[in-house]
Amino acid sequence: MQQKPDLIEILRRSREGEYCSPRDWDLKRIPQGVKKMLKKYDLQKSVDKENPVNTDLELADEFFKAGYELALELGMFNEARDRIIRISEDELKSTLKLAPSEVELGFGADKRVLKSRTPSDPTPMLFGSSLGITVSEDKWPLLTEGIARQLEVDLLEGGSLCTINGLDALPNDPSETLLCYEQGRMHRQIRKKAGREGMPGIGNISAVTEFGQFCYGTKGNFYNTDLSLILYPSELKINNQTLHKVVHTLAMDGLIFAGSPGMIGGMPGTPEGAIISSIAASLLQYAVLFATVGGGELYDIRYLSNVNREGLWALSATHQALSRNTHLCTHGIANQVSGPGTRELMYETLVGVSVIAASGTAFSTGPRSAGGKFNDYLSPLDCRWCAEVSHAASGMSLESVNEMAKKFLPEYEDKIKTPNIGKPVEEVWDLQNFRPLPEAEKVYDEVRAVAEDFGLPL
Amino acid sequence: MDNVIVKKLYDAVIEGEEEIAVEAAQESIDAGLNPVEVIKTSIQGAMDEIGAQFEDGEAFLPELMLAGEAATEAMDILLAKIKEDGGESTEVGTVILGVMSGDHHDIGKNLVKAILSANGFKIIDMGIDVGVKAFIETAQREKADIIACSTLITTSLPYQKELIQTLEAMGIREKYSVILGGGPVTSQWTKMISADGYANTASECVSLCTQLMERSEKGGEGEPIIIGALT
Numbered sequence: 001m002q003q004k005p006d007l008i009e010i011l012r013r014s015r016e017g018e019y020c021s022p023r024d025w026d027l028k029r030i031p032q033g034v035k036k037m038l039k040k041y042d043l044q045k046s047v048d049k050e051n052p053v054n055t056d057l058e059l060a061d062e063f064f065k066a067g068y069e070l071a072l073e074l075g076m077f078n079e080a081r082d083r084i085i086r087i088s089e090d091e092l093k094s095t096l097k098l099a100p101s102e103v104e105l106g107f108g109a110d111k112r113v114l115k116s117r118t119p120s121d122p123t124p125m126l127f128g129s130s131l132g133i134t135v136s137e138d139k140w141p142l143l144t145e146g147i148a149r150q151l152e153v154d155l156l157e158g159g160s161l162c163t164i165n166g167l168d169a170l171p172n173d174p175s176e177t178l179l180c181y182e183q184g185r186m187h188r189q190i191r192k193k194a195g196r197e198g199m200p201g202i203g204n205i206s207a208v209t210e211f212g213q214f215c216y217g218t219k220g221n222f223y224n225t226d227l228s229l230i231l232y233p234s235e236l237k238i239n240n241q242t243l244h245k246v247v248h249t250l251a252m253d254g255l256i257f258a259g260s261p262g263m264i265g266g267m268p269g270t271p272e273g274a275i276i277s278s279i280a281a282s283l284l285q286y287a288v289l290f291a292t293v294g295g296g297e298l299y300d301i302r303y304l305s306n307v308n309r310e311g312l313w314a315l316s317a318t319h320q321a322l323s324r325n326t327h328l329c330t331h332g333i334a335n336q337v338s339g340p341g342t343r344e345l346m347y348e349t350l351v352g353v354s355v356i357a358a359s360g361t362a363f364s365t366g367p368r369s370a371g372g373k374f375n376d377y378l379s380p381l382d383c384r385w386c387a388e389v390s391h392a393a394s395g396m397s398l399e400s401v402n403e404m405a406k407k408f409l410p411e412y413e414d415k416i417k418t419p420n421i422g423k424p425v426e427e428v429w430d431l432q433n434f435r436p437l438p439e440a441e442k443v444y445d446e447v448r449a450v451a452e453d454f455g456l457p458l
Numbered sequence: 459m460d461n462v463i464v465k466k467l468y469d470a471v472i473e474g475e476e477e478i479a480v481e482a483a484q485e486s487i488d489a490g491l492n493p494v495e496v497i498k499t500s501i502q503g504a505m506d507e508i509g510a511q512f513e514d515g516e517a518f519l520p521e522l523m524l525a526g527e528a529a530t531e532a533m534d535i536l537l538a539k540i541k542e543d544g545g546e547s548t549e550v551g552t553v554i555l556g557v558m559s560g561d562h563h564d565i566g567k568n569l570v571k572a573i574l575s576a577n578g579f580k581i582i583d584m585g586i587d588v589g590v591k592a593f594i595e596t597a598q599r600e601k602a603d604i605i606a607c608s609t610l611i612t613t614s615l616p617y618q619k620e621l622i623q624t625l626e627a628m629g630i631r632e633k634y635s636v637i638l639g640g641g642p643v644t645s646q647w648t649k650m651i652s653a654d655g656y657a658n659t660a661s662e663c664v665s666l667c668t669q670l671m672e673r674s675e676k677g678g679e680g681e682p683i684i685i686g687a688l689t
Contacts, residue, residue: 026568031520079562134612134642160612168616171560176613208560208613233562233586241562266565269518301565302513304641310515372612373642 003094007250010085010288014243017075017083025077025084030236030267030277033074037066037276047271052312052409053355053402057119060320063272067279067321068092074280076288079233080240087287095287101327103255103292105155106200107225110191112154114293116327119320119360122395127353128155128227128365129383131333132205134375135159135425137166141186142431146380148194149434152387155227156191157202157365159378171208180204180212184221201226202257202365210244217252227257227293235262235281238288246289258285259331261297264306264314271314274298278318282330293363296322296332303416304371305335307352312405315352316359316398323360331363332356334386338412339370339422340379340429341440346447347411349386351404354393354456358401364390369422376424381436381444389451392458404454460489464500467532471504471576474524476531483532493536494545497578501529501536505576509661519565526572533575549580551603551671554596556584557640558617563610566639569660570606577664590621597634604667608639615642619651622678632676637666645687652678658686 005013020029038044041062054060075086087095101116105126117123129147135158144158161183162169169179184203191199203222207213207229217224228249232242237260249256262278264271275298282295296318299306306315315332322330334352338344349367356364366386370377393401412419425431428440436444452458467482469475486496508525511517537549553574557567564586575581582600584592588607597605607618618638625631635654638647648656654677655670657663662685669683 027520027523031518132612162613162616168619169613170616170620171611171614176560206613208611234565239562263519263565265512265515266519269520270515273518301519302515371641374644 003090004098005087005091005287007247007290011243013085014078014083015081017085019082020077020084021082022079025237026267029074031269033070034268034273034276037070038272041066043272047310047313049309049313051402052309052405053398054313054317054320055398055402057320057324060317060324063275063317064279064321064325067276068283070276071280071283074236076284077237078239079237085288087284092283092287096283096326096328099286099328100292101329103329105225105227105255106198107223108198110196110198112200114329114363116323116329117360117362118323120358120395120397121360124391124394125357125361126154126363127152127387127390128157128202128363129153129367129386130157130159130378131365131368131372132160133369133372133378134162135378136376137161137163139376139425139431141190143378143380143425144187145190145194146429146431146434147383148191148196148199150380150384150387152384152391154387155200155202156187157205158187160206169206172211176207176209177211177214180207180215181221184215187222188220202229205229209241210248213245213248216249217254224252224254226255228254230256230258230289232258232260234266235260235277236284242289250290255292256290257331258289258291258294259297261299264298264300264310265302271310275314275318275321279321282322282328286328293329293331295328296330296361299335303337305337305416307334307336307348308413308416309409312351312355316355319356319359319361329362331365332361333364333368334366335368336366337371337416337419339374339377339420340382340425341427341443342420342422343443343447344412344415344420345369345382345422346385346443347408349382350389350447350451351408353386353389354396354401354404357390357393358396358398371419374421376426377422379425379429379436379440381429381440385444388458389456392456400455404456407454460486460491463489463491464496467496467500468504471501471525471528471532472508474521474528476528479528479532480535483535487535487539493539497533497536501532501576505529505573509573519569522572523568526575529576533578550578550668552580552582552600553604553606553667554582554584554593554600554602555606556588556593557586558607558609558614559587559589560614560617561609561611562586566610566660567608570639570663573660573664574667579667590617590624593621594624594628602634604635604637604670606637606639610641612642615647618653622651622653626678631678634677635670636677637670639663645684648682648684653682654678654680655683656685656687662686
């Protein structure tokens with residue numbers, strides 16, 4: 001018998017669940033809950049910095065058990081009302097059973113099938129580009145079309161916009177609503193112009209609040225075969241904006257793509273703690289947020305990245321745990337810090353995306369070039385590289401990817417705190433002609449050749 | 459200095475034990491210790507230590523926040539004693555702290571709160587999703603020195619600009635130093651919107667706020683102080 005709670009029940013629990021103060025949630029419930037599970041499953045100090053990819057799959061399974069139990073013990077916190085949305089074991093089991101293992105995205109010849117994967121699964125991990133790097137209004141259409149023209153890129157997200165006809169678009173303001181309607185309309189036109197009308201999209205990256213998300217699934221805007229992006233404040237914590245977006249997407253018969261990273265150094269503490277909280281958050285997204293795709297993001301707040309040794313290990317263990325113990329269509333991100341046109345970004349992508357792909361993740365997005373911090377620091381060439389690595393590394397053994405990580409980490413790891421931010425798009429990419437500029441292409445060719453020599457089947 | 463009491467307070471802050479920290483602060487007063495020295499040695503010393511542990515991956519956000527809370531409670535007792543004795547307050551300044559409208563990410567803000575508190579700043583924490591009007595009304599009511607506004611969301615950045623523009627339109631820009639924080643904030647943005655400063659990390663924010671309190675220029679007058687930005 002189906003036990004998965006319905007939307008009304010989730011909304012009820014979001015108002016009437018157990019009261020908890022935000023301070024208690026952040027400083028007691030999460031840290032104490034995580035510590036308890038780490039101890040119970042003997043997972044403290046399991047990160048191996050010398051081997052940045054976990055190859056012990058039984059250990060990954062132990063992490064899954066700990067994350068699963070944490071999900072049941074903690075539940076998801078609604079900060080709008082300081083209430084805990086708790087999910088019972090029967091409900092969680094039923095939710096995971098009912099979650100799709102295969103989802104059609106987009107339509108026609110450009111359609112993609114998102115499939116649940118396992119570690120070293122040869123099924124290619126799908127890749128969507130980019131992340132929410134802000135792009136100037138005048139460059140956004142051609143840059144986004146440049147990304148759509150990269151046939152290796154499976155889903156189109158595109159950068160964020162901050163202005164509409166020169167007016168700052170502010171969250172929770174009518175300008176946000178207007179901007180997102182306009183961006184969604186252009187997003188659809190751009191896919192058609194690039195010759196990939198049915199290419200699945202992700203929308204809307206500029207929607208901070210629910211107002212921006214109302215464009216999803218409406219006439220002339222994002223299709224309901226695109227993914228509706230629903231990010232929430234931190235792992236295990238949602239708010240009413242999150243729930244508004246869920247309600248709207250479900251009303252549009254759409255596909256929910258939920259996520260928020262577990263933080264190494266944050267409330268769950270150690271990398272091992274972050275793995276457990278990330279797994280718990282991933283599982284709960286399917287029950288509380290009705291996710292079709294979700295979970296598994298994770299990064300280190302000291303570096304705002306995860307391509308460092310501890311971050312990579314945590315990513316690998318999280319995704320191995322989820323992919324071996326569920327049939328969920330999970331999502332993961334390699335959070336790069338270097339910028340367009342740099343060798344460092346190419347290597348960060350090579351290592352980070354390979355680790356996710358080989359660990360059994362179904363879907364990834366990126367790049368987060370220059371840490372996603374600088375306006376216009378996004379190139380379609382880097383999107384292509386991410387997608388190429390995503391597809392090529394999918395069948396690799398964890399041992400090979402571990403060797404790859406060990407070989408190429410020295411190319412960038414000492415610069416993670418002070419990264420080379422590279423160049424803005426116009427200095428690395430010919431926007432009008434949709435091709436890389438020679439200097440950036442040379443860097444791409446060089447690193448690509450190095451990766452091929454190593455054995456990445458590009 | 460009574461090393462036992464000093465160490466008790468130091469350890470209580472490191473461990474985030476609020477009650478013990480308060481007890482030790484009171485014991486230091488009862489023992490006739492110089493409260494200014496106690497703050498410097500026990501509280502600021504402990505916060506420096508836990509900050510270093512955080513950087514090294516040995517302490518994490520909950521520990522840092524609990525230490526900040528213990529430090530703040532102990533400081534309140536010691537500051538009251540300094541005032542009672544007619545000494546100059548060691549409270550460095552008042553900071554209005556919040557995350558801009560539309561943004562619900564509070565990790566960075568909480569870090570800054572913990573570290574600034576322990577370094578003698580009075581912090582008014584406005585929380586997340588704070589509108590421009592609320593920032594200004596609170597700054598006026600609390601007679602603040604600094605308004606510190608952060609965001610992790612690029613699309614919330616324009617609210618930082620709107621905050622400064624509104625202070626200018628109200629004719630009160632010079633009363634407050636406005637400092638920025640958060641992932642998408644750059645030195646370029648700080649200069650573009652005529653903010654007074656930016657710091658890349660919570661510990662660098664202490665230096666930023668201290669420098670702003672010491673300089674003679676009023677809000678919006680001097681060159682922005684940029685600490686630790688990539689560009």
